[in-house]
Amino acid sequence: MSKETTALLHVDEMKTVFKTRLGPLEAVNGVSFHISKGETVAIVGESGSGKSVSALSIMRLLENSGKVSSGKVLYNDVNLNELSDEEIRKIRGKEIAMIFQDPMTCLDPVYTIGDQIIEAVKIHEDLSKKEYYERALQLLRLVGLPDAEERMTSYPHQLSGGQRQRVMIAIALACRPNLLIADEPTTALDVTVQAQIMELLKKLQAEFGTAIFLVTHDLGVVAEMADRVVVVYAGQVVEQADVYTLFSKPEHPYTEALLKSIPRIETKKSEQLLAIKGSVPSLNDMPSGCRFHPRCPYAANICESKEPPMFKIGEQRFSKCWLKDENMAKEMLLTVQQKEEEEAVETPSNERKIGDVLLEVKELKKHFPITKGIFSKTVGHVRAVDGVSFTIYEGETLGLVGESGCGKSTAGRLITGLLKPTDGVVTFSGQDIKRANRQTMKKLRQRMQFVFQDPYSSLNPRMTVMDILGEPLEVHGIAKGKEKRERIVELLETVGLSRNDIQKFPHQFSGGQRQRIGIARALATDPDLLICDEAVSALDVSVQAQILNLLKDLQQKMGISYLFISHDLNVVKYISDRVSVMYLGEIVEVAEAETLFHKPLHPYSQALISAVPVPNPEKKPERIILKGEVPSPSNPPSGCKFHTRCAKALDICRQKKPILKEVLPGHTVSCHLY
Template structure:
């Protein structure tokens, strides 16, 4: 909660207007936005991609580049209007008193310098200390945000980090000078649930010790429930609702906010389809007259076309405001999906087709980044154990979800299955053909049947190509279109499938938000109508409404074309909703495998239990059990002996340190590799479970602010 030592807010933004002048017209990215942040407060900003959330944050610290310009408003920090400061004065505040965690770690980190150098330089710029002291602090920061082997990784370059590790490095950089205010733009998008939980705890500790204030820009409603004191909802460059977080969650007072909340998948959600908000965010050049949300609102009337609704009190005390002309007419309580739990056992699909992918004994090793020539060729050679003896079968028409922390081998496994990485050991059979024996021409033909949606849309899209060329290229390579007109028609169709339109055809990747880039990547993977898709974090960068649309679309395409998915994700709510079976990975091994119901109900593997307990709560007034793993994720270069999880396991026994656990079959095809289960798959007397997953899906009754 806010801990103000002064009546004056730390930050006050009044009527902020930020515009971008383009050949197509003026984009009003922030159109009259006003808000304040108290000392010690976490202030959330939510909304779909393109709503103006990031632009608002960048405007505060003066990082709006040409053709953008702040054309109006005041930005007062500790009473000083930042817009009146010189660039030198602003630079002294930026990074020291106000820090920012950027959404895209690949563009925020300089690829020519090590991660450690960039953090050290930030510390030296704003602090009177030696370089050795700055390096020591940098290593401690990297350790605090969960980067394994920080003493070694401090000298790694950004491209040598995974997406989640790069995001953690940015968080470390933002924390390096003990700022008073952090503007966090999607700070945990690329992070798995355990690291996200650690980051949330770290930020909570900093707030308690130093009165740190946070402006949290996010599309993750669970993160808002977990972290925020107040929250504002943005749409089309405007703030349309604001209030205490408990009141917003229990009693939202704008149709758009209700739509965002209903689009979120949650544990034990019985809905077959998620409730996506119809339509798309308007083009901010041609914003609709009146209420900008009216083209997508089921309650809109002719009056909504003519009048732009002002922010008005929507609750007792005036702290809760909403911009809706129908505020007194809509029964918002009946609009909320109240309680999605069910006593019925979910029906799980088992009637799949023949195996489409059969992997046996897969192993993949990499050379460590910092290994010297002598160590590599003449000394004791070390390896990164990325995938270790993984065997699995995926049937046609099935969705296999793979979950686990960043660095556990999920993405590597997906790439090995498509032979984007060559396996060091093992076999991969695709539709009866051993693809590990295929030559280059055979693999080229295989690419029309298997595709991948990559985790990082920023680096997987060619910045020099238009959307038409990016999505159309696979169609040309695999002779799927006869001419340019046919290619254009097919690309437009694909864009519409992922919630975009023809007007995006001739734009370049830098002109899109992170969520829009991810949609382009999905459209490209779908272009050649493959049979098998490896989707590596395909919705992690998407806001909840677009996420719901993509998940529904993937379900529709799977049913229509009998598609098969390997779905890699860190959001267990999404994985449970879309998957038929789930594999839980830890340090290159699959430690638990089973149907969704089997994996999400006890008995769990202790690692699975920790992942489940780390899921952010769905409502700010719900108390949920969290189990913190002991220590940090071990190095994949020197994985622990015996059970690899024993160094972090709350239930570890002496035999776990030396004896590798055998795979136990518990019920049907539910398999767990753990010494806490006997040879018949029954939990031993030492096994304990401390969480109840069903409690995470219980909804606070709507209409009753807590």
């Protein structure tokens, strides 16, 4: 790939090596790309592909054990690898800045927001005290932080996730850099905040002409933000193209598989997502030949023995695949045709029978007391869940969506009895949970199980898979001895793992495999209801597809019901039969998934759905950007809780609380507009 003369940054055959006890390991192997002034280039791939390491290598922010061993990183024709530590510090922050993935771990908890922005400016510019303050204030206003003057004296813990991310962007922009490296800047954010951050980055780019290097695995964000895309796999670039070409006609099998593994709003519930078999290879056990061949449907003999070159297939278009070799393409396409014929099986029917009411929740409330003083006097309450009502039928999936802090996870914990409700009734299979004695509650909990967001923190690192899955079997007296082992093997095979995994520990599995173990543990008691709390939010799109397909298969075979809690609306639309939308502790709309996503009635639902990133660069959604922040649940607004952010608010909305009522068959909404 020839160097672009107009390139602001040109990375040429960069190799990054880490020293380990096993010897040197190459995390990045010969990565090449360029970024021009004012351009956005996205780098995509699964976890472990080398995206973040590439970004940190450019910034020279690798830990002591890592270094760029060969290749060039040219910024304005200056090789950053040849600069001294003092010289690179003059460029870092001033010329090239970085937005990190988790703002809470990057912001200092003991310094105010204002001090941290001023510190970033002080390193590179000599200004008066007043000028430092004015610059910091101007930056906070620029990134759209409300009450900028007040926020100057706030600490990181006093801000929401979206506000902290805005502060990180303000720090990165403090010296108006020419290049901004954004490492997963929207991953942990709600769709509404994510939309705000993307709009902000585009606005700042237009204003300052800043180039952006976007590190992400969210292909919806890539479609909306990027001009060009670099696809990496196992430390190597496998494809490069402009965003329109890449999404319309991917050339590398890995890119094609990534695009087919994403659930989209138009994807029907009956469709299976493409799940890429296997996982990204370990750095100390790279396959020979093409690194993707163990997972590739097109793999031929040459792929196993010989690494493909980077084929140029158009202007700034490259693909590292033997399919681009005319002599090899016929053999490889014949191979995939033979595999498809061998693996062809009759597709099972996706029709499921929705049965009677399994779970009924009426006016459920959870108010956490706010205490002050030496005697812990109650001075108020946080209304986390404030009168929630919904039903789940046998064999049905109910999606529960809303922004962070709206009470979704708290509602899930109240249903299972992990939290004690302040008020309301939860009836499971005709049994009032509040009136159940200890023995009855144990039996009910056996039939209701939780799948947590982070499988690593919910699995005991000191226990083997045998112990993790055996524990619920023993606690509920389901199986012991030889019968227990047989049941554990059966559970592992049900979730797509092997009997050989039975003596392994959690750290020996990938993220997707750990989530499968979490699901296997939940299935151990043969439950009727699974509560999945952000069960796929931390996973790559390929692993996410595997888990979603697994959940649907289990529902098909076992008739399980799901309460699926998530802020990823593409996933919720794909897996749910009905969807409940929650705002500030209350349900504001309930409808069939198809109905809700194509004709939402509540202004909040409309804003949420409009904010969903669309993985198609040719479609530019019309966003409804919500003004302001979510009000505090300890001091919610009077009347309709959403009126402070609603563009359609009427006078009655400020005074009278709307009632959740059916306005169309099967479609209920809590809004004065109807």
